[in-house]
Amino acid sequence: MSTTATAIGVSPKRGVWGGGNEPLKASYGKLMMWFFLLSDIFTFAAFLITYASIRVSYPAYAGPADQFVGSNEYWPVPEMVFDAIPFTHSVHPPLAFVGLMTFILIMSSVTMVLAVEAGHRNDRNDVTKWLLWTLLGGITFLSCQAWEWTHFIHGTDGGSLITYVNKLGQVVTETVHGANLSVNEYGPAAFAQLFFFITGFHGFHVTIGVFLLFLAFYQSAVGVYERRGHYEMVEKIGLYWHFVDLVWVFVFTFFYLI
């Protein structure tokens, strides 16, 4: 806090970095959250750059997008893989469902920043209200992801004819439905592996975020932060939640668009 600067001040013997002041003008908790997020950026970047590396090591599907058939000879067109929406079996709007998920996550980020803003104003009612909306957004996103994973794992009605090495070490050609870690109907095995690891690791982060949001919602509602005198916890959880949104922006581009 800047008000403590005059009380403690810059030590004449040790200078700015000698302790007793806050050169970065942020609390310990916020700084540690930022440096944790920096390390997490590297983790997710490693995942996504690995995706890029493996992807360019396969030929891209060259034919027209609407005649796409899954094969492990080339990398699939994502818009033809992610084209299912719940409650219907007959229409296949490409990327519509993942677009909805992106919308939900961005909106939950907006309600989160509104909660942080209300926290700066010590407005308990507003903080609680916006945290509840954020929590709902997070849970909705996770539910959508659960549905998407289920659909990805079970696959389409037709499946694809794939030649691959099965668990017994034999080369087989058969119709494959859905996906697991060794074979899938969409593309090379690495495609499904990367899908599970990247969206799974992101979903894991969202799950942690939902727990944290619930904690903040509860504590704000019962007045823990009001008694504490500040809403910094909301700010720290907000940083984490925005980061989850930030990662999704990149996952969306590199996994679903490119």
Added chain:
Amino acid sequence: MASHGNKPALEVIPRDEEKIKKIWKTAFILLILTSIEFVFAFTIPRGLLLYGIFIALTIWKAKYIMMVFMHLGDEAKPLFYSIIVPLIFLVWLVIALVKEGTDIFHIRW
């Protein structure tokens, strides 16, 4: 004496409509940029041009999220740079691994 034994309640500061307007404006920009990506995905043929546009729009969106939503722009400069500068290592990682992947492609196919 009425508040004796109770901690004084926090003073609620009234809403600053300008700030809230800025948040919604940023949200609107993010949605517009995402919609543009969506439209381009179906109108521009796949290729380096499209991928370049996607990556530029994504970094643009990331900038808004970090600077406005995460308030990184309002933090002290040393903190800002200690988060942003290490990301330069990722540039190397992208170049190294994409080149590696391309070489594997040439050997394999």
